Amino acid sequence: MEKIPMTAEGFKSLEEELKRLRVGERPAVIKAIEAAREHGDLSENAEYHAARERQGFIEGRLAELENVISRADVIDPTILAGKVVRFGATVKVADEDTDEKSTYQIVGSHEADVDSGKLSVTSPLSRALIGKTVGDTVEVTTPNGSKIYEVIKVQFK
Numbered sequence: 157m158e159k160i161p162m163t164a165e166g167f168k169s170l171e172e173e174l175k176r177l178r179v180g181e182r183p184a185v186i187k188a189i190e191a192a193r194e195h196g197d198l199s200e201n202a203e204y205h206a207a208r209e210r211q212g213f214i215e216g217r218l219a220e221l222e223n224v225i226s227r228a229d230v231i232d233p234t235i236l237a238g239k240v241v242r243f244g245a246t247v248k249v250a251d252e253d254t255d256e257k258s259t260y261q262i263v264g265s266h267e268a269d270v271d272s273g274k275l276s277v278t279s280p281l282s283r284a285l286i287g288k289t290v291g292d293t294v295e296v297t298t299p300n301g302s303k304i305y306e307v308i309k310v311q312f313k
Contacts, residue, residue: 159229161243161277166267167230174221177214185211224266236312241285243277248309252293257308262286281305
Protein backbone atom coordinates (compact mmCIF):
# COMPACT_ATOMS: atom_id res chain seq x y z
CA MET A 157 0.00 0.00 0.00
CA GLU A 158 1.32 3.41 -0.96
CA LYS A 159 2.11 5.74 1.93
CA ILE A 160 0.62 9.24 1.97
CA PRO A 161 3.03 11.95 3.17
CA MET A 162 1.64 14.56 5.54
CA THR A 163 2.73 16.84 8.32
CA ALA A 164 1.95 16.11 11.98
CA GLU A 165 -0.45 19.06 11.94
CA GLY A 166 -2.31 17.64 8.92
CA PHE A 167 -2.49 14.20 10.53
CA LYS A 168 -3.92 15.69 13.73
CA SER A 169 -6.50 17.61 11.72
CA LEU A 170 -7.65 14.43 9.95
CA GLU A 171 -7.89 12.56 13.26
CA GLU A 172 -9.99 15.39 14.73
CA GLU A 173 -12.35 15.31 11.74
CA LEU A 174 -12.66 11.52 12.06
CA LYS A 175 -13.53 11.83 15.74
CA ARG A 176 -16.04 14.64 15.07
CA LEU A 177 -17.79 12.55 12.43
CA ARG A 178 -17.86 9.38 14.56
CA VAL A 179 -18.86 10.97 17.87
CA GLY A 180 -20.98 13.91 16.75
CA GLU A 181 -22.36 13.78 13.25
CA ARG A 182 -22.93 10.04 12.76
CA PRO A 183 -25.13 9.67 15.88
CA ALA A 184 -26.97 12.91 15.04
CA VAL A 185 -27.86 11.77 11.53
CA ILE A 186 -29.04 8.38 12.87
CA LYS A 187 -31.38 10.21 15.25
CA ALA A 188 -32.61 12.39 12.38
CA ILE A 189 -33.38 9.29 10.29
CA GLU A 190 -35.27 7.72 13.20
CA ALA A 191 -37.28 10.91 13.74
CA ALA A 192 -38.09 11.17 10.03
CA ARG A 193 -39.25 7.54 9.93
CA GLU A 194 -41.83 8.33 12.59
CA HIS A 195 -43.50 10.80 10.22
CA GLY A 196 -44.93 7.97 8.14
CA ASP A 197 -44.66 7.42 4.37
CA LEU A 198 -40.95 7.42 3.52
CA SER A 199 -41.44 7.80 -0.24
CA GLU A 200 -42.60 11.41 0.16
CA ASN A 201 -40.61 12.30 3.25
CA ALA A 202 -38.01 14.94 2.31
CA GLU A 203 -36.48 14.96 5.81
CA TYR A 204 -35.85 11.23 5.62
CA HIS A 205 -34.23 11.44 2.18
CA ALA A 206 -32.04 14.39 3.23
CA ALA A 207 -30.91 12.56 6.37
CA ARG A 208 -30.12 9.39 4.38
CA GLU A 209 -28.14 11.43 1.87
CA ARG A 210 -26.21 13.07 4.71
CA GLN A 211 -25.59 9.65 6.25
CA GLY A 212 -24.16 8.41 2.95
CA PHE A 213 -21.82 11.39 2.81
CA ILE A 214 -20.67 10.87 6.41
CA GLU A 215 -20.05 7.14 5.92
CA GLY A 216 -18.11 7.81 2.72
CA ARG A 217 -15.99 10.48 4.39
CA LEU A 218 -15.33 8.19 7.37
CA ALA A 219 -14.10 5.44 5.05
CA GLU A 220 -11.87 7.89 3.20
CA LEU A 221 -10.40 9.31 6.42
CA GLU A 222 -9.74 5.84 7.85
CA ASN A 223 -7.95 4.87 4.63
CA VAL A 224 -5.80 8.01 4.55
CA ILE A 225 -4.93 7.81 8.26
CA SER A 226 -3.96 4.14 7.96
CA ARG A 227 -1.57 4.96 5.09
CA ALA A 228 -0.19 8.20 6.56
CA ASP A 229 3.54 8.78 6.58
CA VAL A 230 3.83 11.59 9.12
CA ILE A 231 6.80 13.86 8.53
CA ASP A 232 7.60 16.50 11.14
CA PRO A 233 9.14 19.52 9.36
CA THR A 234 10.38 20.97 12.67
CA ILE A 235 13.07 18.27 12.89
CA LEU A 236 14.20 18.84 9.30
CA ALA A 237 16.83 21.36 8.30
CA GLY A 238 18.78 22.43 5.29
CA LYS A 239 18.72 24.80 2.38
CA VAL A 240 17.12 22.49 -0.17
CA VAL A 241 13.36 22.63 -0.75
CA ARG A 242 11.62 19.36 0.13
CA PHE A 243 8.43 18.13 1.75
CA GLY A 244 7.52 20.21 4.80
CA ALA A 245 9.62 23.22 3.79
CA THR A 246 8.24 26.72 4.06
CA VAL A 247 9.40 28.53 0.94
CA LYS A 248 9.29 32.23 0.18
CA VAL A 249 9.23 32.97 -3.54
CA ALA A 250 9.10 36.11 -5.66
CA ASP A 251 7.26 36.39 -8.96
CA GLU A 252 9.89 37.54 -11.48
CA ASP A 253 7.36 39.64 -13.45
CA THR A 254 5.56 41.45 -10.63
CA ASP A 255 8.13 41.06 -7.81
CA GLU A 256 5.20 39.92 -5.64
CA LYS A 257 6.37 37.74 -2.78
CA SER A 258 4.49 34.70 -1.49
CA THR A 259 5.20 32.14 1.21
CA TYR A 260 4.09 28.53 0.95
CA GLN A 261 4.56 25.37 2.98
CA ILE A 262 4.78 22.15 0.98
CA VAL A 263 2.38 19.66 2.58
CA GLY A 264 0.46 16.49 1.76
CA SER A 265 -2.42 16.63 -0.70
CA HIS A 266 -5.03 16.00 2.02
CA GLU A 267 -3.99 19.07 4.00
CA ALA A 268 -3.38 21.51 1.14
CA ASP A 269 -5.10 24.90 1.38
CA VAL A 270 -3.73 27.61 -0.90
CA ASP A 271 -5.60 30.34 0.99
CA SER A 272 -3.60 29.53 4.12
CA GLY A 273 -0.33 29.10 2.22
CA LYS A 274 -0.24 25.30 2.15
CA LEU A 275 0.60 23.80 -1.24
CA SER A 276 0.10 20.16 -2.09
CA VAL A 277 3.33 18.31 -2.75
CA THR A 278 1.77 17.26 -6.06
CA SER A 279 0.96 20.81 -7.25
CA PRO A 280 2.92 22.13 -10.24
CA LEU A 281 4.64 24.84 -8.16
CA SER A 282 5.66 22.40 -5.42
CA ARG A 283 7.01 19.89 -7.93
CA ALA A 284 9.03 22.67 -9.57
CA LEU A 285 10.39 23.92 -6.22
CA ILE A 286 11.46 20.56 -4.78
CA GLY A 287 15.23 20.19 -4.96
CA LYS A 288 15.87 23.92 -5.46
CA THR A 289 17.81 26.24 -3.13
CA VAL A 290 17.82 29.99 -2.40
CA GLY A 291 18.56 31.96 -5.56
CA ASP A 292 17.26 29.29 -7.96
CA THR A 293 14.45 30.13 -10.36
CA VAL A 294 11.64 27.86 -11.47
CA GLU A 295 9.22 28.12 -14.36
CA VAL A 296 5.69 26.94 -13.74
CA THR A 297 2.85 26.64 -16.24
CA THR A 298 -0.33 28.07 -14.74
CA PRO A 299 -3.82 28.50 -16.19
CA ASN A 300 -2.85 32.14 -16.89
CA GLY A 301 0.34 31.18 -18.70
CA SER A 302 3.91 30.56 -17.71
CA LYS A 303 5.27 32.12 -14.49
CA ILE A 304 8.84 32.35 -13.24
CA TYR A 305 9.55 32.39 -9.52
CA GLU A 306 12.78 32.93 -7.62
CA VAL A 307 13.37 31.09 -4.34
CA ILE A 308 14.12 33.73 -1.70
CA LYS A 309 14.05 31.74 1.54
CA VAL A 310 13.79 28.09 2.63
CA GLN A 311 13.05 27.12 6.21
CA PHE A 312 11.62 24.25 8.17
CA LYS A 313 9.30 25.19 11.00
